[in-house]
Amino acid sequence: MLKLLLIGIKDLQLMFRDRAALTFMLLAPFLLTIGMGFVTGRFSGGSTGISDIPVVIINLDKGDLGNALEDLFNSDELSDLMEPTASDSPEAARQIIDSDGASAAVIIPEGFTRSIIPVEGTMFDPNAVQPEAVQIEVYANPSRPTGAGIVKAIVDEFVSRVEEGRTRGMTSIIGLMQSGLLNPQNAETEARALFENVEETESTALTLRTDKKGAAAVEFDLLAYFAPGMALMFLMYTVSYGGRSILAERAQGTLPRLMISPTQTAQVLGGKVLGIFFMGVAQVGILILASTVFFQVKWGDPLGMVALILAAVFGAAGWGMLITAFARTPAQVGSTGSAIMLIFGILGGSFINLEQFPPFMRTISRITPNAWGLDGFTTLALGGTLKNLTEPIAALLLMGTVLFGIAVVMFNRSGIMQK
Amino acid sequence: MPPILEVQNLAKNYGNFAAVKGISFDIKEGEIFSLLGPNGAGKTTTISMLSTLYTPTAGDATIGGHSITKDPMAVKQMIGVVPQEIALYEDLTARENLVFWGQMYGLGGKSLNNRVDEVLEQIGLADKAKNRVKTYSGGMKRRVNIGVGLLHKPRLLFMDEPTVGIDPQSRRAILDTVKDLNKQGMTVLYTTHYMEEAQELSDRVGIIDHGELIALGTQKELTRQVGETETLILHIGENDDPEALAKSLNGVPDVLEAIATDHEVSVVANEAEEVLAAVVTKANERGIKIHSIDIREPNLEAVFLHLTGRALRD
Structure with a gap:
């Protein structure tokens, strides 16, 4: 285990001493991210580049809060971002989503308003039966994670503002009653007045988009898409660089020298793979750090981000090993790796949002670690956490495992690690 | 040991x-x-x-x-x-x-x-x-x-x-x-x-x-495998034919063996000095100019030459 680690660390050390490689691994994606930022108007306060997200609204509530949420999606402020259509049937809406007709369906169930604002005369009545909590459902289209994520972020923000307003108001009323400043007979009247205010200000979710403080919560920062997009694209270069080092070590004689040291073959190969993994993690980690510092990109849940980086690098490293296993010379790995980097970059959504691709292209894109990684980073940027990343992380881990398995079989056949 | x-x-x-x-x-x-x-x-x-x-x-x-x-x-x-x-x-x-x-x-x-x-x-x-x-x-x-x-x-x-x-x-x-x-x-x-x-x-x-x-x-x-012999190394011109010279030297008395290599002819004899004059004469007869002559006592090169008929560097 120690030797495995030492070989991995040595490869990382060598990477940091290769200026040309560092330029390509770190500077190039950083500059391209800046370029994409300018092209899309991120730095000039222009549009987010994401628009007309198709969403189906099913308002079964018909109460004040349900109507407010429906109005929010139809508001002028969200007219560029959203393209809502109304429906009465949750089943029909789900079918639309399943057939890739929209990014998400927002199903506001009957009784949603009543579950938050009780009927008159029951608010402070200990004998009154309080309504059960009813939750809004966002039925998301998995093939359109960005749009679905934005819809979900808007709904979540709306609900949290309503909840926040209710909790704050009720706490105040109860506090006033306990201190004797408010007569219990007047409590419900005061509370309703507060709820009316909530209803008036529930459009804070709407105003979030124009309000500076709240903008980050709802508005999608395009750099949170392009920065990981570029990082993932150049990650493919890094993993092929790492794979190339296996063949380069064979050519320069250090691989045979490792093989005649008292080190197991599995330790040597494992160490090389670990080196690739370290390089990828270092590259993506540095790019994310730089984007945070220089562009104030908000990446979301740190735990989820770390898990996603590790999974994305694992998946990409599998591709790096596969390319190496098929190649005969370091130059072949370099040229194939660069070609695959570009193909996966385009196919995986590093330049163009995957939701703008036709369905079959979106399906093909799933062979790339870029697509899965971008799904995950988008989910995080829109407020998701580690628990929302099960699908992309599982897919990336599976991808890495399968590709490593194929690569090992190929290595055995080619005899690169054999005697 | x-x-x-x-x-x-x-x-x-x-x-x-x-x-x-x-x-x-x-x-x-x-x-x-x-x-x-x-x-x-x-x-x-x-x-x-x-x-x-x-x-x-x-x-x-x-x-x-x-x-x-x-x-x-x-x-x-x-x-x-x-x-x-x-x-x-x-x-x-x-x-x-x-x-x-x-x-x-x-x-x-x-x-x-x-x-x-x-x-x-x-x-x-x-x-x-x-x-x-x-x-x-x-x-x-x-x-x-x-x-x-x-x-x-x-x-x-x-x-x-x-x-x-x-x-x-x-x-x-x-x-x-x-x-x-x-x-x-x-x-x-x-x-x-x-x-x-x-x-x-x-x-x-x-x-x-x-x-x-x-x-x-x-x-x-x-x-010892090549005997107590000595070897004369004749360095000849680029345009001269070492094979022809080696062939003619093989008939010279007291010459045990003559082998042509690249622009050189190795002549094996029990006493190098005894055959030196005859070797030079033979070269002159064939119009081959000898640039220099080395006399080598038995060594590993001679052993290799003896065993393979080739010089080590060939």
């Missing part, structure tokens, strides 16, 4: 090509044994099998009683290998290289640092230890390459043509290092195609050609 290395019918085939054809020899503890042979003779393949890098097609060898095929890890612990090519990380410093390779041989902590310091002193690079290897001359790289093989103080050191492509000064330093290591008790298997190196270093020599061990013994034993 018991043998530290015993090789039995070791063979390696690549498809239909037999790189090593069932060779057998042994090396006693504390000796310097040279495998002498031209390029492509099978020296590197033999070392690669003995160092467990290649699996033999047939045969086996034991090092310190451990089979190279059945117990390779035990063998790896006992041997040090200096490969023919410079197998170092050029972007690491000499010290970093030595530390890394030391770790691969299971060294660590303070003992590793002390050992690295010792080796750096031994190879004469202590003052340049913090420079990256890519800034070194070829000779300096060769010395680090050797240093890596010494880190874990192996009982048996394999050195595969360690002086190829370096300046005479570095070559001298490497040969002296080999002698010093041997004085300290290290057994050395040294491969070379330079007859002078084998002659200077070796207790015993194995001559290998086309994958076969064609002669084996001490230098005295080997030179």
Whole structure:
């Protein structure tokens, strides 16, 4: 285990001493991210580049809060971002989503308003039966994670503002009653007045988009898409660089020298793979750090981000090993790796949002670690956490495992690690 | 002294090509044994099998009683290998290289640092230890390459043509290092195609050609095979025909054998001076101008020539 680690660390050390490689691994994606930022108007306060997200609204509530949420999606402020259509049937809406007709369906169930604002005369009545909590459902289209994520972020923000307003108001009323400043007979009247205010200000979710403080919560920062997009694209270069080092070590004689040291073959190969993994993690980690510092990109849940980086690098490293296993010379790995980097970059959504691709292209894109990684980073940027990343992380881990398995079989056949 | 290395019918085939054809020899503890042979003779393949890098097609060898095929890890612990090519990380410093390779041989902590310091002193690079290897001359790289093989103080050191492509000064330093290591008790298997190196270093020599061990013994034993003869080396002009001259000299009295090589004719006789005049006369008769003449006493080159009909460098 120690030797495995030492070989991995040595490869990382060598990477940091290769200026040309560092330029390509770190500077190039950083500059391209800046370029994409300018092209899309991120730095000039222009549009987010994401628009007309198709969403189906099913308002079964018909109460004040349900109507407010429906109005929010139809508001002028969200007219560029959203393209809502109304429906009465949750089943029909789900079918639309399943057939890739929209990014998400927002199903506001009957009784949603009543579950938050009780009927008159029951608010402070200990004998009154309080309504059960009813939750809004966002039925998301998995093939359109960005749009679905934005819809979900808007709904979540709306609900949290309503909840926040209710909790704050009720706490105040109860506090006033306990201190004797408010007569219990007047409590419900005061509370309703507060709820009316909530209803008036529930459009804070709407105003979030124009309000500076709240903008980050709802508005999608395009750099949170392009920065990981570029990082993932150049990650493919890094993993092929790492794979190339296996063949380069064979050519320069250090691989045979490792093989005649008292080190197991599995330790040597494992160490090389670990080196690739370290390089990828270092590259993506540095790019994310730089984007945070220089562009104030908000990446979301740190735990989820770390898990996603590790999974994305694992998946990409599998591709790096596969390319190496098929190649005969370091130059072949370099040229194939660069070609695959570009193909996966385009196919995986590093330049163009995957939701703008036709369905079959979106399906093909799933062979790339870029697509899965971008799904995950988008989910995080829109407020998701580690628990929302099960699908992309599982897919990336599976991808890495399968590709490593194929690569090992190929290595055995080619005899690169054999005697 | 018991043998530290015993090789039995070791063979390696690549498809239909037999790189090593069932060779057998042994090396006693504390000796310097040279495998002498031209390029492509099978020296590197033999070392690669003995160092467990290649699996033999047939045969086996034991090092310190451990089979190279059945117990390779035990063998790896006992041997040090200096490969023919410079197998170092050029972007690491000499010290970093030595530390890394030391770790691969299971060294660590303070003992590793002390050992690295010792080796750096031994190879004469202590003052340049913090420079990256890519800034070194070829000779300096060769010395680090050797240093890596010494880190874990192996009982048996394999050195595969360690002086190829370096300046005479570095070559001298490497040969002296080999002698010093041997004085300290290290057994050395040294491969070379330079007859002078084998002659200077070796207790015993194995001559290998086309994958076969064609002669084996001490230098005295080997030179005895060609008799107590001397060799006249005639250096002739580029446009002259060495084959024709060799053919005509084969009929001269007291000439035992005349062999043409590249712009040279080697004339073997019991006493070189006795045939010298006749040889010069024969050359003049054929209009061949002799630029210079060397007289060589029996040596390994003559042995190789005698056994194969070719010079070592051919």
